[in-house]
Amino acid sequence: MSARFITFEGGEGSGKSTQIALLSARLKQASIDHLLTREPGGAPAADLIRALLVTGDTGRWDGVSEALLHFAARREHLLHAVWPALAAGRWVVCDRFADSTMAYQGHGHGLGRAPIEQLYRIAVGDFRPDLTLILDIDPAVGLRRAAGRHGDEDRYERMDMAFHVRLREGFRAIAQAEPARCRLIDANRPREAVAADIWRAVAGAFSLPA
Ligand SMILES: Nc1ncnc2c1ncn2[C@@H]1O[C@H](COP(=O)(O)OP(=O)(O)O)[C@@H](O)[C@H]1O
Numbered sequence: 459m460s461a462r463f464i465t466f467e468g469g470e471g472s473g474k475s476t477q478i479a480l481l482s483a484r485l486k487q488a489s490i491d492h493l494l495t496r497e498p499g500g501a502p503a504a505d506l507i508r509a510l511l512v513t514g515d516t517g518r519w520d521g522v523s524e525a526l527l528h529f530a531a532r533r534e535h536l537l538h539a540v541w542p543a544l545a546a547g548r549w550v551v552c553d554r555f556a557d558s559t560m561a562y563q564g565h566g567h568g569l570g571r572a573p574i575e576q577l578y579r580i581a582v583g584d585f586r587p588d589l590t591l592i593l594d595i596d597p598a599v600g601l602r603r604a605a606g607r608h609g610d611e612d613r614y615e616r617m618d619m620a621f622h623v624r625l626r627e628g629f630r631a632i633a634q635a636e637p638a639r640c641r642l643i644d645a646n647r648p649r650e651a652v653a654a655d656i657w658r659a660v661a662g663a664f665s666l667p668a
């Protein structure tokens with residue numbers, strides 16, 4: 459079976475990390491060797507850039523600069539982790555990818571679609587995820603969940619509510635524009651119900667036994 463690239467998207471506290479762990483267990487049961495990774499980060503140089511993006515003052519970057527940093531980290535991640543794994547026949551499950559840049563910088567910061575699409579061409583080219591699960595949740599609920607975590611990687615969480623509302627709309631617009639690649643999942647339900655929908659989507663997309 460050919461290697462697949464699956465991405466998880468959604469706002470803060472939507473349950474991406476939780477659901478990726480559950481999907482990983484199901485893939486293991488199905489004997490599908492896979493790499494779990496995340497953005498920004500996932501490779502040494504990309505992790506250096508991650509620290510610049512997820513900590514510090516909310517206003518530390520201009521929106522365009524922020525998008526450039528995300529795509530620089532993404533290219534390092536693709537070159538040194540994602541593409542080698544796929545070439546070796548492993549599946550890759552990634553916590554956030556380019557849809558987050560479209561949602562956060564394109565919609566949240568208001569850069570619009572065109573500059574994000576241009577940067578995508580330069581940094582990523584024609585490569586695309588085979589399947590994207592977009593976890594959709596009211597940002598007030600997601601942020602409340604996220605507040606229960608600890609750590610200092612909360613720069614985006616600290617942005618204002620209007621920003622989080624815009625990025626949710628951004629994700630929903632992506633799901634609507636690309637129905638073949640994306641599945642919009644109602645994430646405001648118990649973990650098991652969300653996981654069941656996700657497994658149905660993955661099994662259906664890649665003809666795995668349900
Ligand atoms: N379906 C759910 N219902 C309630 N709480 C959840 C659910 N899924 C995850 N959580 C909790 O919400 C918090 C954020 O979840 P997490 O998976 O870290 O989200 P993300 O990675 O999208 O930011 C965690 O404390 C997690 O245990």
Ligand SMILES: [Mg+2]
Nearest residue numbers: 474475476553
């Ligand atoms: Mg997470």
